[in-house]
Amino acid sequence: MVDVRELTVGVLGGTGAQGKGLAIRWAQAGLRVLIGSRSADRAADVAEEIATTSGGSVLGRSNVDCAAEADVVLAALPWEAHADTLRELRSELAGKIVVDCVNPLGFDAKGPYALPVEEGSAAQQAEALLPDSRVTAAFHHVSAVTLADTDVSHVDLDVLVLGDDREATDLVRSLADVIPGVRGIYGGRLRNAHQVEALTANVIAINRRYKAHAGIRVTDV
Amino acid sequence: MVDVRELTVGVLGGTGAQGKGLAIRWAQAGLRVLIGSRSADRAADVAEEIATTSGGSVLGRSNVDCAAEADVVLAALPWEAHADTLRELRSELAGKIVVDCVNPLGFDAKGPYALPVEEGSAAQQAEALLPDSRVTAAFHHVSAVTLADTDVSHVDLDVLVLGDDREATDLVRSLADVIPGVRGIYGGRLRNAHQVEALTANVIAINRRYKAHAGIRVTDV
Numbered sequence: 001m002v003d004v005r006e007l008t009v010g011v012l013g014g015t016g017a018q019g020k021g022l023a024i025r026w027a028q029a030g031l032r033v034l035i036g037s038r039s040a041d042r043a044a045d046v047a048e049e050i051a052t053t054s055g056g057s058v059l060g061r062s063n064v065d066c067a068a069e070a071d072v073v074l075a076a077l078p079w080e081a082h083a084d085t086l087r088e089l090r091s092e093l094a095g096k097i098v099v100d101c102v103n104p105l106g107f108d109a110k111g112p113y114a115l116p117v118e119e120g121s122a123a124q125q126a127e128a129l130l131p132d133s134r135v136t137a138a139f140h141h142v143s144a145v146t147l148a149d150t151d152v153s154h155v156d157l158d159v160l161v162l163g164d165d166r167e168a169t170d171l172v173r174s175l176a177d178v179i180p181g182v183r184g185i186y187g188g189r190l191r192n193a194h195q196v197e198a199l200t201a202n203v204i205a206i207n208r209r210y211k212a213h214a215g216i217r218v219t220d221v
Numbered sequence: 222m223v224d225v226r227e228l229t230v231g232v233l234g235g236t237g238a239q240g241k242g243l244a245i246r247w248a249q250a251g252l253r254v255l256i257g258s259r260s261a262d263r264a265a266d267v268a269e270e271i272a273t274t275s276g277g278s279v280l281g282r283s284n285v286d287c288a289a290e291a292d293v294v295l296a297a298l299p300w301e302a303h304a305d306t307l308r309e310l311r312s313e314l315a316g317k318i319v320v321d322c323v324n325p326l327g328f329d330a331k332g333p334y335a336l337p338v339e340e341g342s343a344a345q346q347a348e349a350l351l352p353d354s355r356v357t358a359a360f361h362h363v364s365a366v367t368l369a370d371t372d373v374s375h376v377d378l379d380v381l382v383l384g385d386d387r388e389a390t391d392l393v394r395s396l397a398d399v400i401p402g403v404r405g406i407y408g409g410r411l412r413n414a415h416q417v418e419a420l421t422a423n424v425i426a427i428n429r430r431y432k433a434h435a436g437i438r439v440t441d442v
Binding site: 110111112113114143156157160162185186187188189191192194195196197198199201202205206209210212213214215216217218219220221 | 436
């Protein structure tokens with residue numbers, strides 16, 4: 001098994017809160033991190049900020065260069081940009097493990113709710129658009145605020161890792177395990193990704209009711 | 222706030238594993254429990270068994286009488302019987318808090334998966350069929366095996382309670398809280414019930430991979 005600390009992880013949409021938070025933690029753990037963004041300049045700015053916060057190795061790239069250079073790639077894209085961005089990166093992402101953490105959610109006066117996705121889930125949409133990649137789904141319920149707060153030395157969270165490729169889900173579980181406090185738990189096949197993505201609406205409802213940064217733990221595992 | 226221990230809780234489909242497990246715990250906590258089944262005789266047999274296991278007050282009823290006599294009613298029905306059974310109980314359940322714990326799941330060679338539900342979820346189907354009731358959703362991820370094992374004195378589980386009626390969800394949270402170790406946590410509006418029901422497919426996948434009786438805990442709450 002490869003030591004994930006020796007990998008270069010690319011974060012597409014790495015200038016957003018979820019991607020940034022994970023990038024900080026991975027850089028702290030010793031991984032080389034590439035922040036991808038539509039704008040390479042914007043990516044470079046955020047990468048510099050994350051490098052300072054984490055004390056790790058973080059560089060900015062265009063999304064295309066991020067996908068091409070990285071060993072494993074997190075898709076932390078806004079849902080609105082998910083399909084179009086991945087479609088353009090098919091060849092750069094070929095043969096690579098892709099981790100989709102996107103939560104297709106809507107918000108109205110009653111709060112958050114899950115958006116319908118034609119393919120079933122964001123992860124299945126990624127799988128359809130990236131037939132040459134090894135698509136997994138994970139890191140849906142992480143609190144960006146908690147991850148970005150480097151005073152939090154123990155993140156109280158299990159990360160459900162979904163996918164049909166055992167080697168790929170094992171590697172992604174290791175990407176969770178390098179964050180202190182976090183455990184990567186196998187969470188089922190990719191066809192069961194929708195409810196994990198959609199559960200983020202419930203986590204947000206919990207956060208609002210309890211003024212919390214809630215996470216999920218799996219008991220008896 | 223009413224003390225839930227003084228209530229009579231009806232369990233429709235109480236002869237199934239999920240209903241039986243909860244009935245045992247509620248009877249142990251001092252609630253009066255009515256086991257409902259299509260067959261009153263079958264309900265009486267199972268009620269006697271649960272009364273012995275729990276040392277509590279448990280009686281068997283037809284589903285109709287169970288719905289009519291209980292103060293609060295758990296729908297623990299097989300998904301196949303969910304719509305037809307609730308449709309027939311509309312008048313008996315009028316004005317009452319109904320707790321739906323049904324998980325519409327399918328199984329094939331690749332394991333469990335979530336079934337599509339026209340109304341969005343079992344809970345929303347219940348709401349559509351029972352317009353005069355106060356419908357909530359909860360107790361989806363309980364391990365029937367763990368609940369039925371009275372040697373387990375501390376059940377390591379949070380129960381997500383969903384609904385649009387604060388008084389109703391608070392009461393159902395109390396129904397979770399009476400089980401030692403269990404916490405009832407508000408989990409969002411009823412429109413976000415689908416993913417909580419469907420997540421049971423993931424819990425089953427986790428159980429199979431890790432040979433566990435997995436439950437969910439919510440952190441930072």
